[in-house]
Amino acid sequence: MKDKFIPLAKPYIDKEDIDAVSSAMKSGQLSCGPFLSKFELRFSSYLGIKYACAVSSGTAGLHMAVKAVGLKKGDEVITTSFSFIASSNCLLYEGIKPVFVDIDERTFNIDSKKIERAITKKTRAILVVHIFGQPADMESIMKIAKKHNLKVIEDACESIGAKYKESFSGTIGDVGVFGFYPNKQITTGEGGMIVTNSKKIYEDCCAYRNQGRKKNLSELKHDVLGYNYRMDEMSAALGFSQINKFNKILKKRKEIARIYNLELENIPYIILPVVLEKRTHSFFVYVIRITNGKRDFIQKKLTEKGIQSKKYLPEIHLQPFMKKIFKYKKGLLPITERVSSQTLALPLFYDLCEKNIKKITGIIKENI
Ligand SMILES: *Cc1c(COP(=O)(O)O)cnc(C)c1O
Numbered sequence: 001m002k003d004k005f006i007p008l009a010k011p012y013i014d015k016e017d018i019d020a021v022s023s024a025m026k027s028g029q030l031s032c033g034p035f036l037s038k039f040e041l042r043f044s045s046y047l048g049i050k051y052a053c054a055v056s057s058g059t060a061g062l063h064m065a066v067k068a069v070g071l072k073k074g075d076e077v078i079t080t081s082f083s084f085i086a087s088s089n090c091l092l093y094e095g096i097k098p099v100f101v102d103i104d105e106r107t108f109n110i111d112s113k114k115i116e117r118a119i120t121k122k123t124r125a126i127l128v129v130h131i132f133g134q135p136a137d138m139e140s141i142m143k144i145a146k147k148h149n150l151k152v153i154e155d156a157c158e159s160i161g162a163k164y165k166e167s168f169s170g171t172i173g174d175v176g177v178f179g180f181y182p183n184k185q186i187t188t189g190e191g192g193m194i195v196t197n198s199k200k201i202y203e204d205c206c207a208y209r210n211q212g213r214k215k216n217l218s219e220l221k222h223d224v225l226g227y228n229y230r231m232d233e234m235s236a237a238l239g240f241s242q243i244n245k246f247n248k249i250l251k252k253r254k255e256i257a258r259i260y261n262l263e264l265e266n267i268p269y270i271i272l273p274v275v276l277e278k279r280t281h282s283f284f285v286y287v288i289r290i291t292n293g294k295r296d297f298i299q300k301k302l303t304e305k306g307i308q309s310k311k312y313l314p315e316i317h318l319q320p321f322m323k324k325i326f327k328y329k330k331g332l333l334p335i336t337e338r339v340s341s342q343t344l345a346l347p348l349f350y351d352l353c354e355k356n357i358k359k360i361t362g363i364i365k366e367n368i
Pocket of ligand 1: 058179181
């Protein structure tokens with residue numbers, strides 16, 4: 001019998017979600033309508049933050065966050081190369097240089113002990129990524145930022161619901177950005193959200209997303225250079241419906257990670273996700289490290305059985321266009337490069353059953 005395909009990720013969509021999107025469609029108001037503010041209000045109250053601004057993607061949100069904290073052409077921003085490309089692209093859009101600092105080998109997040117060494121006269125901000133759903137070392141990062149007068153942007157696109165001590169990721173720095181692409185913990189199709197406690201950053205982002213129009217929307221007055229980074233009503237309705245069931249989704253993702261951990265613990269050459277103290281992990285993906293050089297072989301065996309997996313993540317500094325612009329070379333970030341050659345993301349989605357988890361871990365154990 002042919003093996004049934006098991007994808008890496010799959011959105012959780014139920015009848016409530018479909019009804020919400022239908023009602024947005026039936027309302028006749030397909031953009032700039034009531035679902036947008038309903039979603040924003042629900043999102044900000046979930047996180048316990050003052051302002052939320054829904055946008056057309058996580059990347060758009062990051063781009064606006066970079067502008068809203070006042071970064072400009074020629075500035076340098078300290079960030080991580082072990083991330084999805086968007087967290088660096090948002091700097092390049094504005095002519096800002098990403099300065100990469102190596103990662104903590106346990107969490108794959110930026111190593112806060114190496115940040116100060118990378119600060120120059122041009123450094124204006126730290127762009128933190130909470131990779132795979134685990135918050136970075138925010139206490140140390142905020143201390144360094146304060147000492148050197150740097151802004152902090154949190155790319156929380158992978159870490160909705162994760163906490164550093166009592167605070168949700170995305171709410172600790174000057175501004176945080178979430179993403180709702182269909183492989184994320186909750187989805188709006190395409191979409192994102194900017195959150196902040198600063199009225200100024202919020203108002204600037206609202207203007208940027210809507211062609212630079214501030215406040216009085218009845219006039220066609222454009223105060224600053226803006227974009228069309230708006231979220232439409234169908235997406236906002238889906239987001240509102242999804243955030244209302246997020247706790248249920250998060251619980252299930254943690255349970256799946258727990259089963260994976262049980263099945264794969266004490267297997268030689270496999271390193272499981274490490275969750276450091278004072279933080280909770282919201283499992284955007286479940287990523288293992290395979291240290292005996294067999295990662296690609298195991299991926300091939302999984303593919304043969306219809307199981308999708310992914311090499312998460314390739315280093316940003318070694319992407320062809322980055323190498324061309326900044327002359328980055330292999331060897332620049334030894335830990336990032338080693339981790340990147342060993343990591344493999346395994347399927348993780350709401351209705352992944354225990355039987356299939358065991359099938360996946362069985363193939364890994366057979367082939368390690
Ligand atoms: C998903 C993601 C984004 C945003 O992606 P969009 O597809 O633009 O919504 C940004 N940064 C990271 C680290 C991500 O994983």
